[in-house]
Amino acid sequence: MFAAAVEAASPAVCVPEHxxxxxxxxxxxxGAGKAGGAMAKAVEDHWDGPLEGLVVTRYAHGxxxxxxxxxxxxxxxxxxxxxxxxxxxxKMVGGLTEDDLVLCLISGGGSALLxxxxxxxxxxxxxxxxxxxxxxxxxxxxxxxxxKHLSAVKGGRLAMxxxxxxxxxLMISDVPNDDPSIIASGPTVADPxxxxxxxxxxxxxxxDIPDNVLAVLQDEANETxxxxxxxxxxxxxxxxxxxxxxxxxxxxxxxxxxxTPMILSNCIEGEASDVALVHAGIARQVAEFGxxxxxxxxxxxxxxxxxxxxxxxxxxxxxxxxxxxxxALDGHEGIYxxxxxxxxIDGTEDNAGAILTPDSLERAxxxxxxxxxxxxxNNGYNFFSAxxxxxxxxxTRTNVNDFRAILVDKP
Numbered sequence: 001m002f003a004a005a006v007e008a009a010s011p012a013v014c015v016p017e018h019x020x021x022x023x024x025x026x027x028x029x030x031g032a033g034k035a036g037g038a039m040a041k042a043v044e045d046h047w048d049g050p051l052e053g054l055v056v057t058r059y060a061h062g063x064x065x066x067x068x069x070x071x072x073x074x075x076x077x078x079x080x081x082x083x084x085x086x087x088x089x090x091k092m093v094g095g096l097t098e099d100d101l102v103l104c105l106i107s108g109g110g111s112a113l114l115x116x117x118x119x120x121x122x123x124x125x126x127x128x129x130x131x132x133x134x135x136x137x138x139x140x141x142x143x144x145x146x147x148k149h150l151s152a153v154k155g156g157r158l159a160m161x162x163x164x165x166x167x168x169x170l171m172i173s174d175v176p177n178d179d180p181s182i183i184a185s186g187p188t189v190a191d192p193x194x195x196x197x198x199x200x201x202x203x204x205x206x207x208d209i210p211d212n213v214l215a216v217l218q219d220e221a222n223e224t225x226x227x228x229x230x231x232x233x234x235x236x237x238x239x240x241x242x243x244x245x246x247x248x249x250x251x252x253x254x255x256x257x258x259x260t261p262m263i264l265s266n267c268i269e270g271e272a273s274d275v276a277l278v279h280a281g282i283a284r285q286v287a288e289f290g291x292x293x294x295x296x297x298x299x300x301x302x303x304x305x306x307x308x309x310x311x312x313x314x315x316x317x318x319x320x321x322x323x324x325x326x327x328a329l330d331g332h333e334g335i336y337x338x339x340x341x342x343x344x345i346d347g348t349e350d351n352a353g354a355i356l357t358p359d360s361l362e363r364a365x366x367x368x369x370x371x372x373x374x375x376x377x378n379n380g381y382n383f384f385s386a387x388x389x390x391x392x393x394x395x396t397r398t399n400v401n402d403f404r405a406i407l408v409d410k411p
Contacts, residue, residue: 001250001298001405002352002391006342008249009172009241009400011035015042015105018240020168022049025099028165029053029068030089030158032114033107033184034343035172037063037070038397040105044068054092055105056085056113061395076134076348077127078115086116086153093158096165098234104158104167108174108343108399110184111144116152120216126150129207136205137308139269140175144185148224149198149217154184155191155224159235167235173242174343174399176267176303180237188235191224243267243302243400246342250300250405259407260297268303272317273375275305276324279406283335286408295334299406307347313379316347318402322354323380325406327371331361334409340391343399346381352393353403354384363387 007013029043029051036057043051044065053068058075073082093102117126129150133143148155159167169188171180181189195217202209209217216222225232243266251261264282268275282299285291305317315323318339329335340346340353361371364387374383384390 001253002338002340002403004249004253005246005403006396006398008246009342009398011038011042011398014172014241015039015170016046018170018238019043019046020101020103023099023101023166025097025101027051027101027103028092028096029055029103029105030092031055031105032110033105033172033399034058034061034075034109035107035398036105037061039107039170040065040068040070043103043105054085054089056082058109058113061397063397073113073115075109075112077130078112078123080123082113082115083123086114090116090153090158090161093162093165096162098164100165102162102165102167104169104188106169106184106187107172108183108401110187111147111154114153114184114187118150118152118216118222120212121150125210125213129202129213132207133205135309136207137271137306138201138205139306140304141179141182142201144182145193146198146201147185148191148193149195150213151185154187156186156189156229156232157224158187160225160231163231164234169235169237170240171237172398172400173239174401176269178239178242180239189237190227190229190232192227195223241398241400246400246403247300247302250403254298258296260293262293262297262299264299264301266302268301268305270305272305272307272320273324276321277328279404280325280328283329283406283408284332287332287334287411295408296410297408299408301404302401304401307378309378311377311379313374313377314349314382315378315380316341316349318346318353319380319384320378321404322356323371323375323383326356326360327375331358333358334411335406337404337406338391339402339404341402342396344393344396349381350392351381351390353391354380355389355391360387360389
């Protein structure tokens with residue numbers, strides 16, 4: 001099921017059918033995200049005509065290309081390689097005409113990878129604020145609202161720089177509700193949020209705001225372009241893969257295997273451990289009462305949970321979710337689960353996620369590992385590593401957010 005979910009969002013599958021017609025002038029391909037290398041290759045393999053360009057992706061996510069240069073940079077914390085790539089991309093789209101086409105390839109992770117700070121903000125400022133946001137429990141929408149207002153390219157600014165050329169953005173969604181202004185912080189999308197919103201978010205999570213950063217956020221001259229801005233009139237943003245597409249692909253696999261699929265939602269947010277409690281409750285209701293559907297079935301969900309880090313352990317939001325689910329189910333017979341990130345990386349670790357079986361707690365106890373203690377320490381990675389149940393795929397070169405499946409077998 002997980003493999004089917006990932007394959008449905010593969011750039012080789014979803015890019016070709018959405019390519020625009022070649023322009024009268026030249027074609028410049030730019031982009032950022034974990035799928036960037038695979039998207040660039042898909043464009044090269046199916047483009048009829050000359051093209052040039054530059055795409056930035058995460059380290060170890062690149063692919064060999066001939067005409068579109070692929071640069072690797074830091075994620076989730078931006079680095080100087082991302083700053084250099086963003087600077088070159090911004091320069092590349094300048095001076096174009098109405099006859100030219102900018103083909104922009106956008107996917108999750110692009111926000112950190114396209115790292116060109118706004119004037120008055122240093123890369124170190126962005127790194128510090130980004131790290132604090134990642135540990136705070138802030139939603140992806142909140143994080144990207146801040147990122148837009150500390151950037152010279154996000155929040156529609158990249159498309160504004162490309163005017164009057166036509167801009168077509170092909171987007172792979174990794175955000176709840178597929179909001180194009182949030183994916184990679186919307187470099188080609190008008191921004192409905194404001195600098196004041198960014199300040200409020202930082203204050204909400206008690207994140208320190210240096211004086212120079214505060215000055216940038218308060219300066220109306222640094223505001224992002226808003227919906228209806230005429231400078232974005234020649235921009236077309238196309239969603240080519242979404243979490244819902246991937247959940248439906250997984251549901252088909254379940255159905256073919258004789259399990260009734262129930263897609264709970266493609267856009268679940270909230271603390272990973274809280275979301276796990278809700279999923280555990282539904283799974284128990286199915287197993288014990290045949291409601292809201294009878295076993296055998298699979299409960300499927302997507303979205304992007306958060307983790308407010310309080311411990312010193314290792315693990316991303318999928319390991320956190322699954323460990324909380326393990327505790328909540330307490331070895332319930334006949335219930336199995338998988339939680340993994342479709343990009344192949346759970347947080348900053350080398351795993352995509354992990355697997356839960358009815359005997360996970362028993363096997364952990366044999367090794368002297370306490371699920372409750374590890375959960376309190378945000379140590380999901382080491383828990384599932386200890387019992388050999390990490391899911392390790394390596395980079396998938398796409399990203400449609402988290403995938404969760406809870407299988408409830410017949411009694």
